[in-house]
Amino acid sequence: MASVKLTKVKKIYDNKVVAVHDFDLDIKDKEFVVFVGPSGCGKSTTLRMIAGLEEISEGTVEIDGVVVNDLQPKDRNIAMVFQNYALYPHMTVYDNIAFSLRLQKMPEDLIYEKVTKAAEILGITEYLMRKPRALSGGQRQRVAIGRAMVRESKVFLMDEPLSNLDAKLRNQMRAEIILLRQKLNTTFIYVTHDQTEAMTLADRIVIMKDGFIMQVGTPAECFDMPANLFVAEFIGAPKMNIIKCELLREGDKYYVNPFGTKIEVTGEKGRELASRNVRAGKILLGVRPEHITLTQQGGIPTRLEVNEMMGSELHLHVYTEDETRLIVRVPTIGLTNEQRKSMVYGSALNITFEGKVMHFFDPETEKNLLLD
Amino acid sequence: MKKQEMEAQAAIKQHMGLKASARISNTVIYVILVLMSIIWLIPFICIVLQSFRTESTWSVGYILPKQWGFQNYVDLWNSNFKRWYLNTFIIALIVAAIQTIIVLCMSYTLSRFRFKLRKSLMKFMLILGMFPGMLTMIILYRVLKDLGLTESHAVPGLVLVYVASSGMGYYVSKGFFDTIPKSLDEAARVDGATRAQVLYKIILPLAKPIVIYTILTAFMAPWGDFVFAKYVSFEDPVGMNVAVGLWKWLTPDMINQRYTMFCAGGVIVAVPVAVLFMCLQKYYVEGVTGGAVKG
Numbered sequence: 001m002a003s004v005k006l007t008k009v010k011k012i013y014d015n016k017v018v019a020v021h022d023f024d025l026d027i028k029d030k031e032f033v034v035f036v037g038p039s040g041c042g043k044s045t046t047l048r049m050i051a052g053l054e055e056i057s058e059g060t061v062e063i064d065g066v067v068v069n070d071l072q073p074k075d076r077n078i079a080m081v082f083q084n085y086a087l088y089p090h091m092t093v094y095d096n097i098a099f100s101l102r103l104q105k106m107p108e109d110l111i112y113e114k115v116t117k118a119a120e121i122l123g124i125t126e127y128l129m130r131k132p133r134a135l136s137g138g139q140r141q142r143v144a145i146g147r148a149m150v151r152e153s154k155v156f157l158m159d160e161p162l163s164n165l166d167a168k169l170r171n172q173m174r175a176e177i178i179l180l181r182q183k184l185n186t187t188f189i190y191v192t193h194d195q196t197e198a199m200t201l202a203d204r205i206v207i208m209k210d211g212f213i214m215q216v217g218t219p220a221e222c223f224d225m226p227a228n229l230f231v232a233e234f235i236g237a238p239k240m241n242i243i244k245c246e247l248l249r250e251g252d253k254y255y256v257n258p259f260g261t262k263i264e265v266t267g268e269k270g271r272e273l274a275s276r277n278v279r280a281g282k283i284l285l286g287v288r289p290e291h292i293t294l295t296q297q298g299g300i301p302t303r304l305e306v307n308e309m310m311g312s313e314l315h316l317h318v319y320t321e322d323e324t325r326l327i328v329r330v331p332t333i334g335l336t337n338e339q340r341k342s343m344v345y346g347s348a349l350n351i352t353f354e355g356k357v358m359h360f361f362d363p364e365t366e367k368n369l370l371l372d
Numbered sequence: 373m374k375k376q377e378m379e380a381q382a383a384i385k386q387h388m389g390l391k392a393s394a395r396i397s398n399t400v401i402y403v404i405l406v407l408m409s410i411i412w413l414i415p416f417i418c419i420v421l422q423s424f425r426t427e428s429t430w431s432v433g434y435i436l437p438k439q440w441g442f443q444n445y446v447d448l449w450n451s452n453f454k455r456w457y458l459n460t461f462i463i464a465l466i467v468a469a470i471q472t473i474i475v476l477c478m479s480y481t482l483s484r485f486r487f488k489l490r491k492s493l494m495k496f497m498l499i500l501g502m503f504p505g506m507l508t509m510i511i512l513y514r515v516l517k518d519l520g521l522t523e524s525h526a527v528p529g530l531v532l533v534y535v536a537s538s539g540m541g542y543y544v545s546k547g548f549f550d551t552i553p554k555s556l557d558e559a560a561r562v563d564g565a566t567r568a569q570v571l572y573k574i575i576l577p578l579a580k581p582i583v584i585y586t587i588l589t590a591f592m593a594p595w596g597d598f599v600f601a602k603y604v605s606f607e608d609p610v611g612m613n614v615a616v617g618l619w620k621w622l623t624p625d626m627i628n629q630r631y632t633m634f635c636a637g638g639v640i641v642a643v644p645v646a647v648l649f650m651c652l653q654k655y656y657v658e659g660v661t662g663g664a665v666k667g
Contacts, residue, residue: 014486051558051562052562053558053561053562071561072561072566073558073561074561074562074563074564074565074566078562079562080558080559080562082555082558082559083555084553086553086555086556086558086559087559088556088559088560088574089578090577090578099560099563099565099573100563100564103564103565103569104564149564151563151564170535174657329566357568
């Protein structure tokens with residue numbers, strides 16, 4: 001259990017490519033932090049710098065108050081789970097888990113105790129004498145977690161541990177990681193490109209792009225108040241609809257005019273705009289697909305192009321008159337059979353959304369107008 | 373119905389036809405392979421047969437001995453052959469050990485570490501390796517002569533010669549190491565292993581085929597070498613290896629007394645290598661082809 005502090009951490013490769021820019025982050029003891037972002041955003045590089053597998057070009061990494069920049073991975077008191085499991089193929093599951101303990105010259109009976117306890121927690125006791133090649137993907141990942149568990153390290157690092165698993169197993173393992181976290185009660189740093197994993201696992205999410213931190217916050221903060229357009233589109237599935245329109249001001253009231261309509265900004269969002277005295281002008285309006293509703297009268301006329309049946313909901317890809325593509329999430333539970341059948345290619349649908357669920361971004365800086 | 377039956381029969385006939393043509397082509401291939409094997413084996417069979425010939429010691433115009441026996445092997449035992457054999461064995465064993473360590477360390481370093489001029493160094497060694505070793509023969513002889521490692525002291529001299537350029541033979545094993553995921557090294561380092569522990573606890577057990585391939589090739593080169601051995605030992609009976617010793621028995625003044633002993637010597641030289649290859653051929657093939665395709 002330990003805190004991890006990164007101060008102005010930078011990674012510059014030999015070919016002068018800067019992979020991580022001035023990364024500042026303070027991870028509290030026992031916190032579960034997830035680095036999330038698209039491929040090449042520098043999340044794995046940052047994790048590897050914390051692990052000591054990648055040299056730190058500038059800045060400092062502290063674990064439990066000690067600067068570890070020049071320490072070898074083995075001296076940093078960390079454990080790590082790799083994306084491809086990285087199990088030693090010539091060793092049995094037991095030997096894989098016991099490897100680090102044997103390097104510490106721990107007595108064999110104590111090793112036995114620790115390995116069997118970890119195996120029991122992870123449900124892999126019956127596979128202890130098998131080689132990794134005789135295990136399924138999920139079992140292998142459990143062994144990899146077991147190997148990290150027995151080290152009882154201060155910090156638990158996970159580099160896309162679920163990426164190689166199929167969707168069903170991924171969901172199952174995700175739940176197991178949540179349980180594991182409760183059992184281990186240690187500091188976790190987890191890397192993923194999957195925003196669902198980030199949202200479900202994290203105490204705090206660090207969203208990255210091109211080596212820069214875009215936003216640090218709780219899953220709810222990142223979802224409800226995205227710092228910029230990138231975060232808005234990255235967090236949430238399907239991604240947020242972005243509409244070019246104008247913010248209008250009439251006294252203390254604010255309105256937006258998407259597709260020739262006029263919608264009042266209400267609730268918290270309206271009050272926030274007024275208190276910040278936001279100037280009227282061109283904006284990028286963000287509306288999440290689940291916040292758009294179908295309406296019989298009025299609203300914005302659209303044409304349905306694609307209807308994706310997701311089980312409990314429909315994802316409708318609709319086009320407005322000016323050919324702007326929007327995605328609408330409609331729960332199937334409120335739809336009649338007739339309504340469902342009518343939603344076919346080319347059918348006309350009217351949509352609307354409320355003023356309290358909108359997000360406002362500066363078209364030039366792409367920053368959220370309601371955040372500093 | 374009839375049409376369907378006819379179609380089925382046609383399909384069966386076509387299948388049988390394909391089967392027959394496959395059988396014919398296989399037969400032709402096997403006949404060619406058997407013929408090639410016989411041609412390839414004839415010299416070996418001749419040498420083995422001659423080594424058991426006891427009616428005369430010189431080269432005769434027939435292959436099958438008229439009198440069979442082990443006299444040539446007994447004579448071999450009582451000759452200088454024992455010393456040459458021991459010289460060769462000691463050289464090959466030491467070279468195999470040192471060269472294997474150097475090659476594996478070199479390959480691992482070039483595969484895993486990133487340092488300045490790494491690629492230039494690899495290219496430089498590749499180009500250097502294209503020059504025949506014979507070019508260095510004269511200067512090597514001068515250096516060894518000055519160090520007193522020639523003639524009767526040729527054994528350590530030859531070890532030095534064979535081991536000197538070991539590092540340049542890194543290509544095959546580096547290719548093999550490249551196929552072992554780097555994340556295994558990283559996992560072991562996080563688990564608490566030093567770089568050296570990663571090499572001998574993780575990488576080498578996984579690279580068994582390439583280790584065996586390296587040992588075999590390192591053993592084979594000095595085992596069968598003639599040119600350097602002849603040059604460095606300068607035909608001194610104490611410093612000669614088995615190839616030079618046997619060659620001496622084929623010189624015009626000795627061939628009539630030693631020809632059948634030469635054949636027996638040839639058999640004795642071939643036996644350990646043949647046994648070694650037969651036992652380890654599985655690893656040898658894996659080692660040679662291991663780096664070719666990413667597994």
